[in-house]
Amino acid sequence: MHQALHAHQGELTSMRTAALRPCADPTCSVLVTGGRCATHARELDRARWNADVRRWYHTARWQQLRRLVLKEEPLCGDCLVDGRTTASTDVDHEHPHGGDPILFWSRANLRGRCHGCHSRKTKRGL
Numbered sequence: 113m114h115q116a117l118h119a120h121q122g123e124l125t126s127m128r129t130a131a132l133r134p135c136a137d138p139t140c141s142v143l144v145t146g147g148r149c150a151t152h153a154r155e156l157d158r159a160r161w162n163a164d165v166r167r168w169y170h171t172a173r174w175q176q177l178r179r180l181v182l183k184e185e186p187l188c189g190d191c192l193v194d195g196r197t198t199a200s201t202d203v204d205h206e207h208p209h210g211g212d213p214i215l216f217w218s219r220a221n222l223r224g225r226c227h228g229c230h231s232r233k234t235k236r237g238l
């Protein structure tokens with residue numbers, strides 16, 4: 113335990129004294145102690161995360177959850193509010209999950225919607 117603590121402190125010290133070099137993104141000249149500047153680190157994070165979220169939609173777990181929602185909410189909730197009866201074909205995240213696995217996988221955050229309502233909502237960027 114003590115050893116690990118010392119190693120960690122040593123790491124912090126060497127980070128402080130490290131020479132600056134340009135951000136790892138070839139188009140960027142911001143000087144950093146290593147890796148990428150804050151902007152490009154964030155960009156990389158986002159790209160990684162988008163890939164992760166796309167993968168979630170291809171899991172058996174999502175297919176199962178999706179089927180459950182469509183079974184429990186066979187009619188589009190938005191259309192019902194407008195007095196129309198339309199079959200749910202899509203499963204929508206009520207609160208945008210923004211890559212948050214809790215919101216993504218929470219049954220309480222999922223709604224059955226018809227394709228029209230779902231794509232309308234997605235277009236609004238929600």
Ligand SMILES: [Zn+2]
Pocket residue numbers: 135136137140141142148149150151152
């Ligand atoms: Zn950069």
Ligand SMILES: [Zn+2]
Pocket residue numbers: 188189190191198225226227228229230
């Ligand atoms: Zn609808």
